[in-house]
Every structure is written in C-alpha cells, then in structure tokens.
Amino acid sequence: MAYAGSAVLEGDAAAFAAAIRSLVNNPRFSDVTFVVGRERQEVFAHRCILACRCQTFQGMLCQPQPGAQEPWPPQTPLVLSHVQPEVFLAVIEFLYTNSVTLNSLIALEVFTSAVEYGLVDLRKLCVEFLTGALSVELVCEALQAAVTYGQMDLQQHCLVFVEDHTREVVQTRGFHELSGVALGVVLQSDRLAIDEPDLIRAVREWAHVSSVECITEAWKCHALRKGRGAPSRLYQCRRGTQPREHHSYLQ
Template structure:
C-alpha cells in the first residue's frame, strides 16, 4: 500500500515580504531596541527575526548577563543596545534587509551599508550593495568605492572601479576621493598601464596627493 503523499507548496512571496516590511522599526511587539548614531535615534526590532537571519545579532542578543548574585543569568539582554558609530539610515537599511531580503539604497549610504554588511557577515546584502555601487558609480565616488573594495576584498568591484578610473583618469585625480586614497590603493591604481593621462601630469597628481597625505 502506497504511503501518504507530501509536498511543500510555496505561497505568494511578495505578500509575505510586504507583511514583514510593516514590522521594520515598528515598536508594536518589539522586544529589542537599538540607539543608533550621534542622533541617538531609537530603532525597534524583534530579536527572533534578527537572531535567525544573522549570526552576529544572534551572538549579541544571546550573551549571558550577570545576575544580582554575580552568577550568569539565562535572561537575554533587553538593551537598549548603543550603536554610536553607524548612521540610523544605514542601520535601518540592514534591518530592512534582514526582514525582507531586499534593501533600499542610495548613493549617500551604499558604501556604508556595504561596510555594515561585511561587519555583520551578510553576504547577500554585500552582493546587493556591490551591484548598486557598480550600477551608479560616479566620478566623485569611484575612489572611495575602490578604497572600500580593496579593504573588504571585493575583487569584482575593484576591477570595475579600476576600469572606470582608467577611462577618465584626468578627471578622477582632481577629486577629493583621489586625495584620500591610501598608499596601498594608490599603488594599485598606478600599476595600471591603461591610465588615460599624460605621465608628467600623473606624476604631478601623485605629488599633490603626497602633499595632502603628509
């Protein structure tokens, strides 16, 4: 006699995402609070969502606390957790991703969200940030993007930024971002034999970089 049939059926994913989006920074039923940035903005979240989606948050939320007798307590910390070194908009983008597996980015926060994605070990968010940065790369941001790509080992983004710089080197070296490159990243740029700039002008640009960096 044949056994019972079983199957896992997938419902409407968009409806599920829309419902979870209503919980982003929603104090209703929230059981953990973060105080974010210099603005000390409160961000409300739900520890079960954060813990199941991100190991870094799981560790943060499950740390043992010390009870009144000096012994470890089984009650997880309630916060508020102070996150003074991140912009509220950046942290909210991370929270949005954890709840919905999507993220709202703009050119002002994309690199910082990339940084947070690396810090929290969120590889899928990192990929989304890299794609957005590549798609919206500008003259003013390319050096900062290259610096981040080298720092976080994003090889694909490094290559994309270098190709961008090679195509408009004369304009790029005039940007503030070029002046703020680290010596390691500048060396990577200078190793290229495709820079669209006269060699003497490039030497002068490097001298100006050295003067600013000294």
C-alpha cells in the same frame, strides 16, 4: 515528519512579504531596541528574526550584559553609535525582507556594514548598485572600501572606471584621501587615461613621505608589466601617455 502523499503548498508570497515588511522598525511586539548614531535614534527589532538571519546579531544578542549571566535583556537598548540610522535601517530592511533600498549617499556605508556583519547577499547587492552608480566623485571612496575589505569584484569595477576617467578622478578629494595601498592599485595600471607628467603631478599633490616606498613599488610594477599578465617588453607607456621622441628608445 513527511507522510506519503504529502505536499508543500505555497500561499500568497506577496502578502507574506508585505506582512513581514510591516515589522521593520515597528515597536509592536519588538523585543530589542537599538540606539543608533549620534542622533541616538531608536530602531525597534525582533531578536528571533535578527538571530536567524545574521550570526553576528545572534552572537550579540546571546552575549550576557556586562556583570550579568543572562542574555541581553529586552528592556536594555543596544547602543550602536558608529553607524548612521539610515544605514542601519537599510541593514534591518534586508534582514527582514531580503531586499534593500539604496541610494548613492548610503550605499558605501551599507556595503561596509554588510561586510562587517557577514551578510554576503547584501554585500553583493551593494556591489551591484555601486557598479552602476560609480561617478568621478564616488569612485575613489568605493575603491578605498574595496581595498580595505578585500573585495576584489568591486575593486576591479572601480579600477576600470578610474582608467577611463583618470584625468577627472585625480582632481577629486577622494583621490587625495586614498591610502597608499589603494593608490598603489591605481598606479600599477598601464591603462590610465592621463599623460605621465600629469599623473606625477597628481601623485605629488597626494604624496606623504611615509608613502613614497609604496608609490615607487607601484610604478615599478607598471614599468615591468606585472599588473596585466606576462610582459611582452620591458616597458610600455600607459594608455593616456602622449607620444614623445625618447619613447623610440623604449621599443
């Protein structure tokens, strides 16, 4: 209840942030323990912070233990075997401090966890980091994650990078591991910086019989100019295509 003449006065924000940060993975006063990854590393947390910061954790911690009626007891660890400890600790860091420490080795997995846990602000921070850290080796993995989770902002950043470095990207392991849908996103672009025969060879190295229909549809989309606005003509060569005599018949 607010009284007349009352005011909210702010204390030292840095000191407060440092005090909260000291609780990250601190067993003191912890009332929930996670056993994380193949290494089965223990991560200590405080359910009140997790519950107020993330609805997914709130639901997880409020669910009764199998065969019991009460919420998950403090002495019973929660096993998360599918996530790396470094990735989970980055998520915990964000929940406690609203900031996150990222590097190129874990950023994609932290992004994936942010999407799965419904942490919109963490997802945005990961997209911001990945956008600045894209490389020939990383871009296809990032594109695949963007396509899988429907993250159009990251997908667009990745596609622009692929368009500018196509010749190098198609030689990477990440390119050969793209799903048919993700490859279709690439092939629909008319700005790929690679000659068409070289692109065909790259796709043949990737190709699986079950994905031929997807590849055909993507090439058709490029040819009919459906990918980047209304067509000015039936067909336009991609940016990297070398000029050839028969191209005159396409005009």
